[in-house]
Amino acid sequence: MAVIEALCISTHRGTQKEQVAAAVFVPDWGIEGDAHAGHWHRQVSLLASEQIEAFRARGADVGPGAFGENMVVRGIDFARLPVGTRLQSGTVLLELTQIGKECHQHCTIYQAVGDCIMPRQGVFAKVLEGGTLHVGDELVVVQQAGKRPYQAAVITLSDKGSHGERHDESGPALAACLREAGYDVVETLLLADEAGPLQQHLRRLADQRQVDLILTTGGTGLSPRDITPEATLAVADKQVPGISEALRAASLAITPRAMLSRGVSVIRKKTLIINFPGSTKACREYWAIVADVLPHGLDILRGTGGDCGR
Incomplete structure (x- = not known):
């Protein structure tokens, strides 16, 4: 079972996200109040807590939201999932749209440690169905019926x-x-x-x-x-x-x-x-x-x- 360990938002792009106890997910938009929400394919970012722990073990003082992620989840290796995978928690349904991202301007974490896991391990999703999620909610991979369009x-x-x-x-x-x-x-x-x-x-x-x-x-x-x-x-x-x-x-x-x-x-x-x-x-x-x-x-x-x- 995968569990949401942290939900994070930021009101301005380029700033570290702060933890919140609950977040409202809006269809075809993202998380209410988050600067990265919008009508595009990177509405919500996710990162596995195991990856954050491994990075912290290398001496980096980082916590949830430090990499710009909206959701920290334990129990799913996101980077191994293909684009198009759907994830559900309660009424909220997400679809993965991108695995990793190019880092054109190295963040403060990279400048301090010489590495950043978001370009390799972070994933992005769009919101298909909305609702409110809380820290501690379960997140599952949804098995889809039928053939996904090319x-x-x-x-x-x-x-x-x-x-x-x-x-x-x-x-x-x-x-x-x-x-x-x-x-x-x-x-x-x-x-x-x-x-x-x-x-x-x-x-x-x-x-x-x-x-x-x-x-x-x-x-x-x-x-x-x-x-x-x-x-x-x-x-x-x-x-x-x-x-x-x-x-x-x-x-x-x-x-x-x-x-x-x-x-x-x-x-x-x-x-x-x-x-x-x-x-x-x-x-x-x-x-x-x-x-x-x-x-x-x-x-x-x-x-x-x-x-x-x-």
Whole structure:
């Protein structure tokens, strides 16, 4: 049995959270009165008390709320749970949305000790159903019936679009295709043609948000600024060349310029990443080619699908 050992809130971001005896959880918002509540995916943060104790044993003088966590729970190893896991206590129902987080500006704990466990062990959740929780309440992992929808993200690469000089339609078009096919599109991003930020977001979406599929659009041509394939390969664990080969082959029947596309398809952890061209028309055509095949591949990555033989 897992038990809530502490509930913590802060009225301002960047400040240590203070313990409270009870907290009101608001659906699609977070904890009432907490600065991190809002209409986003990191509404509530959780940390295992065992991790805090282990960190304290290394000489760190830390207590509940020191790492910015809302809930300290004993009995659940949160970092081992996949995104999409649901947790319930009373009427409150949470769904994990992110495992760990990047620490861009090291906190006071890191500066004092040289380490911080939140980027590795902290998890984040959104509130599906609300209510009031108290210290000492039980928290359980909910077994879900049925298949969880695939989660996807779309990244548009465009210098002009990111600078507001042009309205890019390819990203929204891909997001619409995904939603029509039943995917849960958790993020859409518009970035300049820069390798560093693209690699950072690909790693974050695959490692922390654990999305099933990332589609990029743009940056696959011959221009010196077209760096999407190289940035994608830089974060890859494996390549899936058959997808991009099939896309180019099918697209060649439409236009001979398809041979100039350098898009790649790769796997990072359990996330499939596919580069699409920057053309809205081409994006829709590419999606039509792969739409029926992708679910089988995504199920294999999830560990729920069989082999590809017939």
